[in-house]
């Protein structure tokens with residue numbers, strides 16, 4: 001997981017399918033561009049961008065710079081020429097084997113065939129219906145053969161969504177596993193590469209003061225919230241088929257939940273970490289088909305239908321309460337919520353410790369630990385203190401570590417981190433097939449059981465439907481707001 005200088009990577013050729021899409025413009029190309037300026041790309045790096053539109057490499061880069069939210073200044077940058085020297089644009093059709101034959105010529109023949117000695121990495125950034133056809137065609141056109149003499153490898157990186165439910169995810173896994181062994185498949189969840197998400201394991205397993213308390217005897221409940229203030233906008237067609245549960249809970253939130261609750265892996269090795277996570281995902285208590293009353297609230301922001309132009313029952317908000325069938329967590333509720341069109345963009349994990357069974361003082365509150373994943377990345381702990389003055393009054397104050405007050409170095413974006421690991425062949429931050437399938441089984445149980453439950457509406461810019469707060473109130477709790485109580 002260490003940063004590596006450019007020279008330590010094997011020569012690499014990265015082919016991106018779907019290179020003209022939003023993901024490529026907003027995340028992949030900016031990440032690669034930044035890695036290039038930082039010297040983090042492999043030596044002798046080649047980038048082949050495949051799309052259907054007619055571009056040459058310069059017009060492609062101009063198109064990306066215009067489209068990208070992040071690469072706007074690229075046109076003027078002095079690093080542009082160097083980046084262009086790595087780049088080729090290839091116009092191809094993912095459904096046409098003939099296109100791939102020509103691509104093979106491009107990958108093989110440049111520089112007199114030298115490219116046969118590169119690691120061959122393929123990034124599937126297309127719509128999901130193309131994942132399997134691309135894999136099949138890659139296999140059929142001989143593009144997977146890597147140089148054995150130099151021990152080069154072939155890997156594929158598959159973007160989300162990985163399936164739409166358990167059967168489709170299972171089918172996709174089977175299809176990919178026909179062509180590639182598991183160790184060549186990199187299934188992405190970019191949340192895992194966020195610094196603050198990686199820090200969850202470190203805080204838990206590197207500090208003697210937390211791990212002994214990390215169980216049902218000391219923890220009352222846990223909240224995981226991912227709020228987005230953006231609306232569905234240009235992604236309406238995708239989002240309307242997907243909804244908040246499948247877009248964010250199935251992957252990002254369940255992965256965070258796994259890291260917060262898993263047992264300590266025996267070592268920091270890919271399979272140990274994955275085994276620990278899959279155990280959590282398999283232990284998720286399924287919802288009964290008879291209904292989710294009281295455990296799930298789904299909503300849609302007002303104006304959504306106008307935005308997408310037709311009627312729809314897609315949820316743009318979901319809040320759910322779940323339990324894990326594990327002795328460590330017996331009876332501890334986990335509250336998850338996410339949505340679009342909310343008051344702000346913030347992702348946070350809040351661990352609420354139980355109150356002392358008996359406290360000497362009036363006003364003792366349970367300690368709370370807050371992992372702020374984004375923005376204003378931080379970790380804080382709320383503890384009870386005495387308010388200065390006569391008598392004894394208690395106040396909960398925070399002990400806070402803010403990333404920006406301690407680290408001055410640029411925090412690499414999640415995509416930079418994932419690409420670097422992809423180059424190095426490190427799968428620790430990628431998801432194994434059984435993790436994906438276990439997560440989908442749980443999500444399918446939620447979807448089966450909420451069929452008859454209402455879809456509440458909420459104003460855009462709010463914190464979601466009031467019914468989500470009511471769900472907490474029924475349990476005698478409230479969603480964490482993070483507000484400091486002022487002491488008078």
Ligand code: BG6
Pocket residue numbers: 160228247248347
């Ligand atoms: C994506 C979802 O996986 O994650 C988006 O499809 C969501 O709907 C995005 O907005 C959030 O990513 P981040 O890194 O901005 O929190």
